[in-house]
Amino acid sequence: MTFETTPYSFPVSEVLLLIHRRCVSHKRKNMAKPYGKTPSPFNALTQIQDEITRTLRAIFWNNVFTTHAIQASLKRYPQWNEIQRAAFSNTVYGMVRWWRLLWYLAKSEPSWKEKDLQNLQAIYQQYTQRKYSPVVEQRMKNAQRTRVLRESIPDWLDDIGVRELGKQWESAIASLNTSPPPFIRVNTLKIPRDELITVLRKEGVHAEPYAQNPDALLIKEKKNLFTLPSFHEGLFEVQDAGSQMVSLFLNPKPGMRIVDACAGEGSKTLHLAALLQNKGKIIALDTHEGKLKELRRRAAKAGVDTIETRMITSSKIYKRLYDTADRVLLDVPCSGLGTLRRNPDIKWKLTPDDLKRLHHLQQTLLEEYSKILKPGGHMVYAVCSILPSEGEKQLHYFLEQHSDIFTLQQEKRYWPQTDNTDGFYMALVERKT
Numbered sequence: 557m558t559f560e561t562t563p564y565s566f567p568v569s570e571v572l573l574l575i576h577r578r579c580v581s582h583k584r585k586n587m588a589k590p591y592g593k594t595p596s597p598f599n600a601l602t603q604i605q606d607e608i609t610r611t612l613r614a615i616f617w618n619n620v621f622t623t624h625a626i627q628a629s630l631k632r633y634p635q636w637n638e639i640q641r642a643a644f645s646n647t648v649y650g651m652v653r654w655w656r657l658l659w660y661l662a663k664s665e666p667s668w669k670e671k672d673l674q675n676l677q678a679i680y681q682q683y684t685q686r687k688y689s690p691v692v693e694q695r696m697k698n699a700q701r702t703r704v705l706r707e708s709i710p711d712w713l714d715d716i717g718v719r720e721l722g723k724q725w726e727s728a729i730a731s732l733n734t735s736p737p738p739f740i741r742v743n744t745l746k747i748p749r750d751e752l753i754t755v756l757r758k759e760g761v762h763a764e765p766y767a768q769n770p771d772a773l774l775i776k777e778k779k780n781l782f783t784l785p786s787f788h789e790g791l792f793e794v795q796d797a798g799s800q801m802v803s804l805f806l807n808p809k810p811g812m813r814i815v816d817a818c819a820g821e822g823s824k825t826l827h828l829a830a831l832l833q834n835k836g837k838i839i840a841l842d843t844h845e846g847k848l849k850e851l852r853r854r855a856a857k858a859g860v861d862t863i864e865t866r867m868i869t870s871s872k873i874y875k876r877l878y879d880t881a882d883r884v885l886l887d888v889p890c891s892g893l894g895t896l897r898r899n900p901d902i903k904w905k906l907t908p909d910d911l912k913r914l915h916h917l918q919q920t921l922l923e924e925y926s927k928i929l930k931p932g933g934h935m936v937y938a939v940c941s942i943l944p945s946e947g948e949k950q951l952h953y954f955l956e957q958h959s960d961i962f963t964l965q966q967e968k969r970y971w972p973q974t975d976n977t978d979g980f981y982m983a984l985v986e987r988k989t
Contacts, residue, residue, distance in 0.1 A: 600636070604644045607633065609673040611648050615901055617668050622652050622901045638780055651680050653733060653900035657708040658683065661695050707733055712908050713893075720943050728942055731973035732896040738775040739766065739977075741795040741823075744830045745859050749773070755786050768975075769804065771827070772797040790857040795823050798894075798970040798977030799940070802887060803827035805968065805982050806936045810835035812882040817841050817874070817925040819865070822851030824887055829860040838863045839881075841874060877928045883936075884929045888918045890939040890946050894979025897972060911945075918946060922954045926962065929987045934965070938982040942971070947981030955985070962987055 611629050614620040620628075626645050630636070636644070651658060659666050662679050682688050688696055699705035704714050707729045717725035740763070742749045749770065756763045761779050766772035773792070781787055781794055803824045808814055810833045816825045819840035828838055840863055842848050848865040855863050866873055891911055892902045922937065929935050937954075939946045948967065955962055967983040 600640055613668055654708045661692050727973045736897040739797045740773050740792040741800050742771050743791055743858050747791045759784050766797050769797055769800050772800050796978045798980040802938045802982050806883050808832055808883050812836045814838045814883040815881040815928050816885045818887050821847045826858050829862050834862050840865045841868055843868045879930045881928045882933050885936055886925050887938045888921050890941045894940040894942050918950050931987055931989050933987050935985045940980055942979035951983045
């Protein structure tokens with residue numbers, strides 16, 4: 557289970573300061589002009605600040621995903637330029653990421669009131685610029701002594717992290733509080749990697765190959781990738797390098813029959829189609845028709861014609877597929893804790909009970925969907941989580957229960973602090989009989 561990242565990567569404090577300076581400069585130039593003639597850019601900073609307040613309310617009090625809330629806000633202000641959109645997006649992401657710490661610095665419990673959220677924005681600007689008032693500076697020093705405040709996480713999550721990862725938890729959660737590097741996946745059905753690098757350079761974007769993945773490019777420029785002509789032509793997808801490794805790990809071959817059992821909107825499905833060279837068959841399953849509709853739209857743009865989508869309305873849908881697939885991708889629903897860099901609201905919305913329900917669901921999906929694999933076929937079990945309870949422990953328990961049927965071929969972990977990717981676990985399993 558993965559989420560798309562924001563395409564913006566501007567330093568927040570710098571862009572807000574730039575907007576402020578432009579607004580002040582514009583005001584001075586127009587002071588002698590008649591009332592009512594001041595151009596709209598003068599209101600940009602206030603407009604952004606008001607919309608940040610509205611968006612934070614949607615995220616924390618209306619339970620809207622951060623990515624969806626930001627997209628809705630940007631649609632309301634199509635007149636914002638790229639710098640303004642970047643300032644807004646990155647400020648929201650930053651405030652969500654440091655939510656607990658910011659309220660601690662403000663000496664307040666979280667509040668939906670406008671004046672409190674505006675004050676929190678002021679605190680956040682102090683935080684990003686490292687220029688504190690004396691009171692805030694002292695509280696910041698105190699916060700650094702406690703991990704739950706320093707890393708801005710719930711107490712229960714810190715307890716689980718320590719219990720499951722031990723000393724590794726410290727570096728993992730610190731890395732997950734940084735901004736993610738922008739990766740894209742080359743759509744090799746339409747363009748070779750090196751040719752795409754040239755195309756991107758002409759569009760003003762510097763891209764570098766990623767050594768561990770022949771289809772991944774690391775974007776070095778601060779750019780809204782979704783506006784590029786090459787993106788609209790289907791030459792690439794925005795996808796984390798760790799996410800891309802899952803499809804490669806499955807090692808599909810042209811002509812194979814593959815079932816993507818939890819396809820979602822299809823980032824990995826499309827990658828599988830490219831690895832098949834559009835030769836073979838991919839059946840993409842999901843319980844949400846809206847996600848499958850988006851997958852079909854993306855597939856058409858990417859030039860993929862090997863994917864058939866099927867919505868799971870009953871167990872009959874997947875039971876008809878038993879013993880038929882050469883490859884099965886089981887990228888199961890999980891906590892998403894490996895994606896905190898791009899989805900920071902997960903740590904505030906996930907609960908211990910949610911984690912228990914996910915553990916049960918993962919066991920159920922392993923039991924049911926592993927039967928889709930035919931003898932001699934391979935399955936990849938994957939989660940975008942850093943917790944062994946969703947990864948290694950889950951998979952090893954399954955293998956213990958079915959040692960006569962399945963064997964572990966290989967397993968791999970990707971860590972944000974060492975691989976500079978989202979946190980992923982993946983295991984390659986072979987069905988013997």
